[in-house]
Amino acid sequence: DQQVKQNSPSLSVQEGRISILNCDYTNSMFDYFLWYKKYPAEGPTFLISISSIKDKNEDGRFTVFLNKSAKHLSLHIVPSQPGDSAVYFCAARGGDMRFGAGTRLTVKP
Amino acid sequence: KAGVTQTPRYLIKTRGQQVTLSCSPISGHRSVSWYQQTPGQGLQFLFEYFSETQRNKGNFPGRFSGRQFSNSRSEMNVSTLELGDSALYLCASSLRLAGYNEQFFGPGTRLTVL
Numbered sequence: 001d002q003q004v005k006q007n008s009p010s011l012s013v014q015e016g017r018i019s020i021l022n023c024d025y026t027n028s029m030f031d032y033f034l035w036y037k038k039y040p041a042e043g044p045t046f047l048i049s050i051s052s053i054k055d056k057n058e059d060g061r062f063t064v065f066l067n068k069s070a071k072h073l074s075l076h077i078v079p080s081q082p083g084d085s086a087v088y089f090c091a092a093r094g095g096d097m098r099f100g101a102g103t104r105l106t107v108k109p
Numbered sequence: 110k111a112g113v114t115q116t117p118r119y120l121i122k123t124r125g126q127q128v129t130l131s132c133s134p135i136s137g138h139r140s141v142s143w144y145q146q147t148p149g150q151g152l153q154f155l156f157e158y159f160s161e162t163q164r165n166k167g168n169f170p171g172r173f174s175g176r177q178f179s180n181s182r183s184e185m186n187v188s189t190l191e192l193g194d195s196a197l198y199l200c201a202s203s204l205r206l207a208g209y210n211e212q213f214f215g216p217g218t219r220l221t222v223l
Contacts, residue, residue, distance in 0.1 A: 041216065043113070043213075044199070089151060096154055098154065099151050099154070
């Protein structure tokens with residue numbers, strides 16, 4: 001069963017605009033959430049995380065928002081850059097790690 | 110500090126064969142987790158090893174097995190290969206159990222089953 005879901009397989013935005021990637025989860029026992037970024041022919045790399053006791057975490061152009069009541073988190077990238085084009089995975093921790101299916105972000109110059 | 114390495118990077122096998130994939134974690138990391146990545150399914154958790162013991166297991170058939178050695182290096186074995194086993198297999202290491210520590214991923218092994 002997919003406990004972590006990314007319902008949008010792809011997203012395309014213009015350079016300089018905001019990218020919003022969404023993730024839903026079903027297991028209320030998850031206590032830590034992460035976003036990973038993956039380029040072709042490379043393994044995923046850690047991008048940003050958030051603890052379940054917070055509702056927002058910001059790191060430069062990247063901000064993650066957590067809505068526990070809705071079991072929903074989102075990653076905002078502002079401003080988006082062509083180098084941000086990659087597949088983004090949402091992950092949740094609660095003893096082990098569960099990943100979503102990924103969203104392919106394309107940032108057009 | 111060297112990253113996570115996986116060998117081989119590419120592998121082609123036929124149905125019914127078996128395969129062994131290898132993963133060397135970052136020096137000092139004691140946990141190794143394995144994931145299968147297929148289009149549309151994302152990363153699916155296979156299992157995690159810590160101090161040579163399997164600590165967590167995903168929902169995969171018994172054809173998928175693994176082990177970890179005293180130097181923390183890990184191997185994953187898939188027996189009686191099926192076409193649906195074609196995927197990118199990723200290994201990730203962390204200092205301690207992955208559920209509570211940041212994971213670092215290797216580049217993966219691309220397995221094609223013909």
